[in-house]
Every structure is written in C-alpha cells, then in structure tokens.
Amino acid sequence: MKALKFLTAAAVAVAGFAGAAQSETIKVGLILPMTGPFASTGRAVESAAKLYMQQHGNKVGGHTIELVVQDDTGAADTTRRIAQEMVVRGGVKVLGGFGLTPLAMAAAPVAEQAKVPMVVMAAATSVITTKSQYIARTSFTLPQAAVGIAEWAPKNGIKSVVTMVSDYAPGIDAEKSFTEVFTRNGGKVVEQLRVPLANPDFSPFMQRVKDSGAGALFIFVPSGVGSAVMKEFQNRGLAEAGMKLIGTGDVVDDDILNQMGPAALGTVTSHHYSAAHDSAENKTFVSGYKALTGNRPNFMAVGGYDGMRLIYAAIEKAGGKVDGDSLIAAMKGMSWTSPRGPVSIDPETRDIVQNIYIRRVEKQDGELHNVEFDVIKDVKDPGKAKK
Amino acid sequence: MLTVLVDGVAYGMLLFILACGLSVTMGLMNFINLAHGAFAMVGGYVTVIMLNDMGVPFLACLPAAFVLAALAGVVLERTLYVRLYKASHLDQVMFTIGLVFIAMATADYFMGAQQKLIQLPEFLRGRVGIGDAQISYYRLFIVLLCGLLAVGLQFALTRTRFGAQLRAAVDDGRVARGLGIDVSRLFAVTFAVGSGLAGLGGALGVELLGLDPTFAVRFMIYFLIVVAVGGTDSIVGPFLASLLLGIGDVAGKYYVPGIGSFIIYAIMVGVLIVRPQGLFARR
Secondary structure, eight states, X not given: OHHXXXXXXXXXXXXXXXXXXXXXXXXXXEEEOOSSXXXXXXXHHHHHHHHHHHHHOSEETTEEEEEEEEEOTTOHHHHHHHHHHHHHTSOEEEEEEOOSXXXXXXXXXXXXXXXXXXXXXXXXXXXXXXXXXXXXESSOOHHHHHHHHHHHHHHTTOOEEEEEEESSHHHHHHHHHHHHHHHHTTOEXXXXXXXXXXXXXXXXXXXXXXXXTOSEEEEEOOTTTHHHHHHHHHHTTXXXXXXXXXXXXXXXXXXXXXXXXXXXXXXXXXXXOOTTOOSHHHXXXXXXXXXXXSSOOOHHHHHHHXXXXXXXXXXXXXXXXXXXXXXXXXXXXXXXXXXXXXXXXXXXXXXXXXXXXXXXXXXXXXXXXXXXXXXXXXXXXXXXXXX | OHHHHHHHHHHHHHHHHHHHHHHHHHHTSOOOOTXXXXXXXXXXXXXXXXXXXXXXXXXXXXXXXXXXXXXHHHHHHHHTGGGXXXXXXXXXXXXXXXXXXXXXXXHHXXXXXXXXXXXXXXXXXXXXXXXXXXXXXXXXXXXXXXXXXHHHXXXXXXXXXXXXXXXXHHHOHHHHHHTTOOHHHHHHHHHHHHHXXXXXXXXXXXXXXXXXXXHHHHTHHHHHXXXXXXXXXXXXXXXXXXXXXXHHHHHHHHHOTTTGGGHHHHHHHHHHHHOTTXXXXXX
16 A cells, blocks of 8 residues: 555646646746835836736746746845845746846846846936846837937927936936937036935026026936926926926826826827827736726836746747747847837847837826827837947 | 025925924933824824814814824823833834834835825915015925924923922922822823924824825924934924934935035034034033
C-alpha cells in the first residue's frame, strides 16, 4: 500500500515536471510606486497591466505569465534593490513599471548586467532608453509630447509664450524641446520660469506670468500638480487677460481632469493619449478599466496596458526562447494598435513611436475630457533623433 | 505690487493658523508635537468629504473641520500624548513622527494618494480690483478670518481667566495645581483648540496648498520654521513670523523666481543668527 502511494506520488511528480519543461512559468516583475506621493501612477499602471492579463489570459506561446508587483515608494535606491532581488532571487524574466525617471535610471544597470529586458511604462525623460540595450519604452517622452504643441501654437496665433516647468529632468526636457521648436516656427519665448518640484503655492509665479503680457503660458508639471496650476490660472484672471494655457497632457491628466472644474475648459495640450480617443480599441480599454477600478484610465494606465502587450507579443514572437537577448530583439520593430492609436517600437532606440494629438478640454457627456482635434502622425522621440 | 503683498499676507495668515497650535503645545506645554500637520490633514479631508461627497456648503465645512480635528486631538491627547508629557524630547519626537506615518498611511488607504480638489462657492471666487491690483475674494476672506482668530486668541490668552490659568500652569505646574487649577484638563482643552485650529487651517488650505496624504509631512517644515522664527512664548511671535515668511516667500518668488524658494530658509537662517531664541521670545 505504502509502495503504491509512493509510486503514485512519483508519477505525479514526474508528470508535473514534464509539464513544466514544455511550458515555463514566466515571471514579469513590475516595480512601481504604490505608496507615497506618486502612488497614483503606480496604481494606474498596475491596474492596466492586470486588466490586460484579465482580457488576454495568462497563457502565451505555451507559457504561463505570472505578474509580481512590488512597491518602491518612489525612492530610487529601493527600485534598484527590488530590481536586483527580483532578477537574482525571484527568477523574474522581464522587468516593468518605473514610475519616475530617477527610478528607471536606478534600475537600468541591473537590466544591463543581468541581460533582462526592462519595459518602461511611465517615466518620460528622453535619455532613459540609452542607458541600457535592454530597455524598451511604452509610455512616451516629454520632447515627443512637447513638440506637438510647439508646432501647433505659432500656426494658431500664439506668438509669445512664457514657459513654466517643474524644476527636474522631465521639466527641463519639456522646456528645451518646446522652446527650440517654438522659436524655429517663429514664436518668441518671453520668459522661462522653473518652479520647484515641491512647491506649495503657485500664486507668485502666476502673477509674474500675468504681468509679462505674453500670449500664452506653456506649462509642464508632473501629473497631480496640474489642478493647483489650473486654479491659480483661473483665479488670477489670466484667461480674461487674453492669455491661453497650453502644455503637454500631464497638466490635464485624465485621472483628475474632471475634478478640476470649469477652470480647465479650453486648455489646449498635446499628448499621446486621451480617454476620449475615438476608436474601438480604446472603448474596450476604457470600459474594462472602469469596470476594474471605477475610474477612467489616464496616460499612465495606457503605458502599463501597452507594456504588458509588448511583453506578451515578444514572448510569443521569440518562440521557445525567453532569454533577455531574444525578447528584446523580438520587441524591436514591434507594431500594434494601442488604445491610443497605432504605435511601434523604434528598432534603433527601442523607444516608442506614436501619434501625438492636439486636444482641447471640452465637456462631453457631462464630464470634462481632452477632445482630440488634430494629430501629428508617427512621432519619434525628438530628444534622440537629433543625435 | 499690492497683489503680491495681499497674497503674501494671505499665505502668512494661513501659515499662522496652521502653526499656532504647534507653537502653543511646544511653548506652553513643552511638548514637541510633529504630528501637528496630521490634524491639519484631518481638517482638510473632512472638508473634502463633506463638500464633495455630502454636498455640505463650504462655510459649514469650516467649523466641522475645526470640531472634528479638535475631537481627534482630545482623544489622542487623553489616550497617548498624556503619557509622554514627562518623557524626553527624543521620545516625543519618535512618538509623534510615528503618528504622522500612521496618519499618512491611513489617509492613503481610505482617500487614495491623488490630490483632492474642492470647488469654492460662487461668492468666494473671482477677484476685486483695487487700483490696478487684482485681489481674489478668497484671499481676502482668509486674511479677515485668520486676522480675527489671531486677535481672539491673543485676547483669550492675555485677558481671560482661562488664559491666566494656562500661563500659570505653564510657568509652574506644581504651584498651579496647588492653587486648585486642574492642569491636566487645561492642557487637554488647549491641545484640542490647537488641533482644531490646525484642522481649520487645513480646511482653508485645500484650495491654496492642495491636499494629499503627504500633506502632514510636506508642511511640517513650514510649521517648524514659523515656530523657530517666531519663538514659542506668545501668539504675537508666531503671528508676525508667519506674516514675515509669507510675504517674503511670495515676494521672493515673484521678483526673483530663480532663487525664490530659498528665500524662506534664508530669512530663517538670518533671524536665527541674530536672535537664536526666536524673534519675539522673552528669554
């Protein structure tokens, strides 16, 4: 009897082992700020990644995908430590997430040395993808988003602009690329203001903008801070003074746009994703995301969704091989229809190529939305195109 | 020019309301309460919930924010703080900073990490023009309300029986107790009022300063600057210090935006070099 039991157990074990050899479990490790000031980014990316798995199952190319999410609280040294642990001890085959530029930068050496693909789903400074051969990006770059509005504005009667950006790498990226394209198109930047990242009160800066008498204010602040800016813009009566508010889409993040109230109406921004984007893919995405979280998706969410899609597609394309080199090779040149529109991964820079839309904040179905009215097709990251 | 001045005064007044409770607990009760910002956060979230989810008018939210923050103050004072009055300052710091982290995590869990926004009632929006300056009604409202509160507090502390008892209890608790003053009740009430004021400041500040779970930590540094510069012996000290810092901060950011955010620290360093005990301290 005992012997029989043993045999059965052995047979089960062997059968299990044989099964494992055919289809591996591939761990995908997301490192995101799930608590702390940037938790909303982390939550959006995580929910969207889970939504993708819910819609497409956890089996791809005969493999099983397992999602592991860990919180780095937005601290770069923690990101790096988690990345190391995931790769060395956790057996993670693909890293993903990365809410902020410094966090992505901190994990880059780990990806490079361990030859593990790293999919950046949120951070948006241009240089990130140059830090390792194993980094691909599904979010956007700030120069990419800023160039759209910089080309649109001079053609639409905006000749002089004050720029106001948060004083850190993405802000300076946005300021530089906007100024360059805007002045090339005949516009004039009257003044460049850099606001500290942790700034409690925008009023003095906004008063200075008002007194400058420029035609428009170009703004970049990290998503979440936009509402304070928007309020101040309205309270100071800048709109009544004939000034327009333009910027990258971060300032009118879909996550909080509806709460901003009438102050946000009429703001023109350029960005790669709006929850109001009119396509079948986006409708599925938005309704799925709403069912899962109760909120509408923002551009962080679409980065997470496409990030998972890229990982799935790469695993499928690479066939049986799930090592870093085969996966990153499979990612290069990949193209698909995202909820935001057609996108592809640039084979040279591994950065995303996508449409940049010009949108205006309008009321749609009783909610504030970024309604797209113009598009610049297939924009590569201008930050790297120059070099 | 006038606009910048009024903005500065409004900002300073708000700082005062937020920080004066801290200066009272620190100066009068000799207790370092770093969790002060958490009470301000309570007031802010009370306002957000009542205004956005329950549709209570803004003006009714303000007293509610005061009362609930004060209530939270009393409960914590009676159960936790009271055990630490005699403890060393390091213990008090460790305890209250822990409380801040608990408050942040709680707010994050229940309210979410994103910025909370409110819409002001119609009559507080918009601006009034005085000369060529444009001044927002809301800032005027803050200046008036906080100004009245400051006068009221000063009066209560110097002219009423309660104020006299409080000052006596602080100067020499044993003698005060011997004279039949209920010192522990006195401290509880004072603590509650201080927390309540922080809650009110938090409620008023949602519109100007924003509100998210990091609020308690983000503004801790400003409260501490106000108390350090103003001294902790009176209401007048922190009041003038708040105004100085508010105006300095706003004017600095307006006229020299490049280094604007350092002005507030420069003022603090300057004052503390000249008067290490604070601008208006008696000692």
